[in-house]
Amino acid sequence: MPICTLHPLPYKADPAYWFERIRHAPGAVLLDSGRPKATRGRFDILSAWPLSVLEPDENESGRAFFQRLRQKLRELGDAELPVNSELPFAGGLIGLLTYDFGSRLETLPQQAKDDSGLPLARFGLYDWALITDHQRQASQLLFHPALADPERERLIRLFDSAASGESASFRLSDRFRADLTIDAYRHGIERIQAYIQAGDCYQVNFTQRFRAECSGDAWAAYRALRDACPTPFAGFVALDDGAIASLSPERFLHLHQGRVETRPIKGTRPRGEDKQSDAEQAQALLASEKDRAENLMIVDLLRNDLGRSCRIGSVRVPELFALESYPNVHHLVSCVTGELADHRDAFDLLAGSFPGGSITGAPKIRAMQIIDELEPTRRAIYCGSLLYIDVRGEMDSSIAIRTLLIRDGQVSCWGGGGIVADSDWQAEYQESIDKVKVLLQTLEQLPS
Secondary structure (H helix, E strand, O other): OOEOEEEEEOOOOOOHHHHOOOOOOOOOEEEEOOOOOOOOOOEEEEEOOOOEEEOOOOOOOHHHHHHHHHHHHHHHOOOEOOOOOOOOOOOEEEEEEOHHHHHHOOOOOOOOEOOOOOOOEEEEEEOEEEEEEOOOOEEEEEEOOOOOHHHHHHHHHHHHOOOOOOOOOEEEOOOOEEOOOHHHHHHHHHHHHHHHHOOOOOEEEEEEEEEEEEEEOHHHHHHHHHHHOOOOEEEEEEEOOEEEEEEEOOEEEEEEOOEEEEOOEEEEEEOOOOHHHHHHHHHHHHHOHHHHHHHHHHHHHHHHHHHOOEOOOOOEEEEEEEEEEOOOEEEEEEEEEEEEOOOOOHHHHHHHHOOOHHHOEEOHHHHHHHHHHHOOEOOOOOOOEEEEEEOOOOEEEEOOOOEEEEEOOEEEEEEEEEEOOOOOHHHHHHHHHHOOHHHHHHHHOOOO
């Protein structure tokens, strides 16, 4: 089996030190664990100059697109890491699935307006990456065996050289505004609760979008957001005419040596203004029967989703209703695990589970139909995923919440939550704002 080669670099806790060398390059992408402020993530992965870029054809099914991705990985070629290396990526695919890619995996209506201009999915095939392991405090260039020697030498020179120190700025022309009026938001929740009363569903995730006019460099916006709200599943994806800036706290699917893990978030409280009120908010969330019931519904949905691709009897729930705290909110988080069945791979796992149940509702298909009916515009990257799948079949992925799309002089951000029978519409409206308030305020307070 061919072996990847590694080139050591000085350890840097903040990946911006490295990424700023390539951020203008085609296909520049950063999967960011939020260090040094965030503490849960272990690795940062960044790359650029993909060998090829793949997007779904106009009428291509999701499974057919996944088959094309499989073929691209085969064309790059199998590879293993050097002995004792624990790096998560050995060359392969890095990219995104929008929430709306779900319509290529299931038969769904498409009434909501598509005004984002994003492809349903986009993946680059990368034969190198710069990976930082924060546990071992090591930064390394990883080269797939297929990478040509001159390109390897160019990359070593690039990252061994001093950074340019280029400054960048970003500003808004006005404050963020919600697409939906308060009355429209209330009406949406009332419609969902009517569907629940009629027995159509148990829970539906309902979202509103906030937008503002902007100018400047999207990387500067990401740097400011990352500083204000570091999270373990963050990421920055350069687009031809803008970028995706994600500050997600939520893992979607992790596949390592055949073991699958997903960590759904369901249940939120804002952080308190002092230690006592903060502790009270956290305790209220842990004691909330409503939030625990919402979380349990999604855990059951994800057990079913993982069961499509995992060995019978292997799906477990080792962690239920755990508290995770971030700069702006407390979350209730659970963990579902399984063992991948024989003759199944990362793409089968994605096809059976995407989009994540924590941001759709239950039952999933009916919830997605209701979402399409009640949300006036498609979600685009929001509630989709940033992910990698390498040549060994390893995968990690986020749920793209707390995520902004910056393009064509406009920045969009989404916030929402799970609606159940006893949801109070005013509390749900406030929660949709609490989740993204730190992001919106951070950009609004940048100097003009």
